[in-house]
Amino acid sequence: MPIFATGGAKLYIGGVLSDKSSDFVLIDFAGETWTEITSLESLGTLGDQANEVTFDSLGENRTKRLKGTRNAAPMEVVAGIDYADEGQQAVIAAEKTPHDYAFKVEFNDAPEGGTPSERYFIAKVGSASEAYDTANSVMKLNASLWVNSNTVRVDAAEAP
Numbered sequence: 001m002p003i004f005a006t007g008g009a010k011l012y013i014g015g016v017l018s019d020k021s022s023d024f025v026l027i028d029f030a031g032e033t034w035t036e037i038t039s040l041e042s043l044g045t046l047g048d049q050a051n052e053v054t055f056d057s058l059g060e061n062r063t064k065r066l067k068g069t070r071n072a073a074p075m076e077v078v079a080g081i082d083y084a085d086e087g088q089q090a091v092i093a094a095e096k097t098p099h100d101y102a103f104k105v106e107f108n109d110a111p112e113g114g115t116p117s118e119r120y121f122i123a124k125v126g127s128a129s130e131a132y133d134t135a136n137s138v139m140k141l142n143a144s145l146w147v148n149s150n151t152v153r154v155d156a157a158e159a160p
Contacts, residue, residue, distance in 0.1 A: 008108025011037045011077065013090045017102040017122050023150045029120045032102050037079060037087030041140065043105065044076035046119060046151055072147035074126060081130060081139045091143050095128040100148050113159035120152040 014032035051068035082088055094101050100122040110116040123145035131140045 004107065004109040006043065006107075009040070009043060010106045011040055011043060011087075012104040012106070013037060013087055013094065014102030014104065016097075016099040019100055019122060019148050024120065024122070024152050026120065026152055026154060029102055029104070029152070032104075034104055035087045035090050037077070037091060038085050039080035039082045039088075040077070041080060041138075042076070042078040044078075045073060046075050046105065046121070046147065048072050048150065070150075072121075072149075072151070075123065075145040075147055077143045077145060079141045079143075081141050088141055091125055091141070092128045094125040095143070098124070100124055103145065107156070109156045111156060111158050115157045117156040118154040120154070121147050122149045123147045 012034035014029070014034055017028070017032070020028075048070045049072075051071055053066040053068040055064045055066070056062075057064055077091075079085075079088060101124070103121055103123055105119040107117045126144040126146040128141065128143045131142055133140075
């Protein structure tokens, strides 16, 4: 099984997409108009973890651990600031609203003539701040995507 570098990955923002009480599936993202967020440096992490629920059993003198609610950590995105980039403008605008937005990550792992793997989710844009750092640094847009759904995975596919 081959492995792939993150280089060449792309991130897209869609429109407002409301949360629902069940897991999202691919068809929930059909019809979205996607805008690429360019000049990416880092995509951070994406995925769920269970919250820990503990119970201290007196008779067993042991702490029992259970899985609680699912929680996706924020996806911390870093991009070189590009004032003309429509995707970056959309992220900055989304930060000003209380809504969840559709997001898509597309990886650079397509087999020859095939399609790449993708990840879909909804998130609130929790922050969109600029970092300037030192003289020999690129000015950056740091965005925190507060993931509010499961991640829909679409694997890369061979050409038909």
